[in-house]
Amino acid sequence: MKTRNETFDVVVCGGGLAGFCAAVSAARNGAKTAIIQDRPVFGGNSSSEVRVTTHGSAAFHAYARETGIISELLIEERARNHEEINENGWTNSVWDMTMYDMAIRTSNLEVFLNTTVQGVNKADNRTIESVVCHVLNAEVELTIKGKVFIDCTGDGIVADRSGCEWRFGEEAHEEFNEPHAPEKASENVMGSSIHFKAVDMGRPVPYKAPSWIKNYEDASFFYKQGRPLEHTGHKENDRYRGGYWWLEIGIPWDTIYENEDIRHELTRHTLGVWDWIKNKDPELKEIAKNYALEWIGQVPGKRESRRIMGRYLMTEHDPLNKKVFEDEVAFGGWNVDLHAPGGLLASSSEPAAMEGYKVVSEFQRATLCGPYGIPLNMMISKDIDNLMMAGRNVSATHAALGTVRVMGTTAIMGQGVGTAAAVSVNLDLKLPEVADNYIDTVKQKLLRDGCFLLNNKNEDENDIARKAKVTASSEAKCVGVGPNTQGVHEGLRFWKTQHQTSKTDKLMQRRGQWIAVGNDKIKTLSVCLTNHSDEIQHVQAKVVTVEDIWDYSVDGSEELADTTLEVTPGENKWISWSVQLNTSNGLPKSGYIRLDLLENENVEWHRAGKIEPGHVCAFDIGNRMRRYDHGISMSYKVEPAQRCFSAENILSGFTRPYRSTNLWRSDEKSPDAPWIELSWDEVMSISQVELTFPGNILREYHAYESFYRDPQCAKDYSISAWVNGEWKEILQVNDNYQRQRKHKLNSTVHTDRLRLTIHATNGDPSAAVYEIRCY
Structure with missing residues (x-):
């Protein structure tokens, strides 16, 4: 066994969406960062190994899609990918490579794939010094030192090895008086799932199941117990080609220590469901006669295990009541989605499925929540001063986890902790000090990096655009x-x-x-x-x-x-x-x-x-x-x-519709190329210009088709400065489709007027901008 030692500022353990966004954010904000992932690809449950597509707040709220790093990734994936989206079982390797490409291109970030954390070394009772890892298939023991550690392992491995307090299972109703907590506490957790994908072969294809599958013989198991044999495709019959979320098993197996048993049982049941569709269901076997099983997952997608106790414990009351947090660094908006303990082994599925996904019901009224803020202190360990966590292992009760656990939400939680970690390193502060005294610094960095916070707007003192007057070629009404x-x-x-x-x-x-x-x-x-x-x-x-x-x-x-x-x-x-x-x-x-x-x-x-x-x-x-x-x-x-699309909206401090449209739109009937201009009473020195365009936030990721580029987003644009009595073009960009762009100029420009001209969009007749920043 070879040994190897490395030292970093920030060490992120776990490469799912939470860990990935934490690592990229820390590195982009100047911290030397390592990301350790025990799989060959990034993405966790969203990867091509598990294939659960990313859900988030926009499933319930218009214009509530998560932005920042996760938005950048999903926009890129849709622009690159030929594959359409179904809910489960459809993610392909284009998504894996989109993430890998970003990781490799990110300065200050070093990637350790196929590397598993096995132990923790502590400098003292409240400080982690290093993590001890094993590089799979390489016979290498790797010790990585760091100043700040972020546990995004899902199971809370780093926190557990560090001696942190954690919770597991359901809290009793009497502990916090949560609406969806049971009368008695238990070790019940939401289960794990694997998925499958089928393809239309254009001719009848038989299916012969192995002898060891779980045989299903009773149609009521599906049709009367909330396990619908349909799915979310937009074409007729797509529903039989992938899924299903309810292929889920947890208890009586332990989701940590008996993960392999769960994987085997899920395989038995999944093949049994496919056997029912292909060979037993009187209607479905005819519909699915031309379909062949193309892929079946062998890495269970886990929903719940350890929840590490932080400086704050989120309860179900917080999202339901939209509690305002001073240390808000992310937001959520999924409903309180608690799956039935046991999954396939339970007498029925979860309540929404049992009632046929009604949009008007007492269950819907009781579980809809948000958008609501998520505090940094629920992601800082109460027991270790240099440890944070993001993902499904954060400091929340079982009931609260029902809403914060979805991957769109965990991704922006990851960006929140990654940014806080960089502030901690750059200012030589302990994490509690960052949360208590430097939270505004964290929030302003998150906003600058494209994130959205419910109760905060751009107040960056270094953004000289905030001092400008704004005019435009035209304004839509x-x-x-x-x-x-x-x-x-x-x-x-x-x-x-x-x-x-x-x-x-x-x-x-x-x-x-x-x-x-x-x-x-x-x-x-x-x-x-x-x-x-x-x-x-x-x-x-x-x-x-x-x-x-x-x-x-x-x-x-x-x-x-x-x-x-x-x-x-x-x-x-x-x-x-x-x-x-x-x-x-x-x-x-x-x-x-x-x-x-x-x-x-x-x-x-x-x-x-x-x-x-x-x-x-x-x-x-x-x-x-x-x-x-x-x-x-x-x-x-x-x-x-x-006049709700006025030019001055770009200085509202918000980069999406919220308390107003916060958007400048040009009049589509204007004959000239649309422009928007910043002017100052004195000459300014500008070396960086940052732009936020509209698009990709109205609906959830699933609504966007392959090779999608949002029509509202600027495609071709230029930036010009007023220099020596004339306009001088200082930047030109073609074929853009990303929502946020940061442009470092080749040289500092000294000017009192700056103009953005949008020569073409990706299809919309009006040009539009949410925000312009200048530094």
Whole structure:
């Protein structure tokens, strides 16, 4: 056995999405970083070995997709990859190589694949000195020293070997009074899954199962116990080609020590399910007759094991009540998704599946949450001063883990701790000091690196763009959208999920449309309705103020107006309301109002043919609203047109729709190449320009097709500076599709005017920008 010693500033153990984003973030922020991964590829459960595609907040909330490093990766993967997305079993090696490429190109980052952590050396009771690793297939013992260690191993191996306190299983209800905690504590944890993929061979293909599989003979196991034999493909029959999340087993096996037993049992059951589909189910065997099993996973995707206790313990109350944390470094928005203990061995599946993924139910009302903030202190060990964790092993109760465990969320948690680790190293601080006294530094770095925080905006004192005046070649105004309004949505599809509403747009429940305000008055609001009856129908309408696009309170903050609309029989009728709102009777100067139409099952409120940026809709599920459909706009008109896409929006400090659109859009009818300009009262010295374009945040990753490039994103653009009385081009970029771009200029430019010109987008007739920063 050879021995080898290495020394780094930050040592990240675990190369799933949490660990990967932690390592890249630490390295990009100046820390010499190592990432140790016990598999040959990065990605953990998202890799081609396990093939669970990345879920996150945008599954439930429009414009809530995670940004930062995970966004950069997913945008790149969609632009490169020929493969379409299904929920489970479809990830291919293009994703693996997208991650590997980023890791290799990242300065300050050294990669240790096929390397497993086996031990920990401590300098004292509260400090880790090094981790001892074994390089698989190389007979090398590797000792890696570090200043800060980040445990992203899932099972909390580093924390456990360091003697940290951890929890395992369910807390009793009486401990924290959590709504979904059981009466008695137990060691029940969510189980692990493997997935499969099948392909259409174009001719009948037989399947003969091995003798050792689990034989399924009872259709009720699937159809009456919440294990639907369908899936999330957008083409007919795609549902039989991959899956399923409920191929899950945990207890009575221990998810840590008996992982191999779980793998074998999952293989038995998975092949048994495929045997049922191919040979036993009367309907499915005919539908699937041409399908052959192409791939079956042999690395279980684990949901839960140890949860390491941090300086803060998140309980279920925090996400449900959207608690505001001073040390917020990430956000979540998945529901409280707790799988039935035992998985396939349980008497039934989890509640959402058992009720057929209803969008309106008591279970949905009780489990929907967010978007909510995630604090740094739940990712700093309470027992070791130089240890953090990110991923499913963070300091949360079992119930709270039900929402923070999904990979989109764990990825931005990883970026949060990676950034904090770099601050710790660069300022020579212990991690508790960073959380207590330098949290604003961490948050501002995260925002600069493309992340989104609910309760913080760009306040970077070094960003000289914040001191500028902003003008533009033109500005789009919001006049509304109708059923026939044309939008540029190629490649953005509806993904079949449980998180959509009914197939009809009839007013089965109260429904609300957010409208961004940009004038000091609104005279008239109009909606496009169809009365499907033979009689005049009446629909009550209200206008309320809302705090942001995720304000799901039924009555909003304040009611501004109320009326009853009269709808005569017929199709596609524009019904107008002289609402006469202004700043003196409650209309906000900026932000959003919400136009609500109350229930009338005879009347259909038509969806728009275009998604108006930043304009979302929701519907009442019983004393609260939730997103309507996948993130669309309803048909409405507003008069006068609202100036909600103004140039100065790029200095709002937010880089997505939130409390306003926060977006500059050019007038698509303007004949000139669109530009936006920063000007200062004095000459500034600029060496770096950073841009954030729109795109890739409206819906979850699954909605974006292969080779996708968001039409809203700038494709070709240039930056020019006013030098010696004329415009001088200092940068030109072609064929861009990334949301955030950072450009270090060849030399420092001294100017009092800087202009970004967008020569082409990836399809949208309007140019658009969320933010420009200058350093």
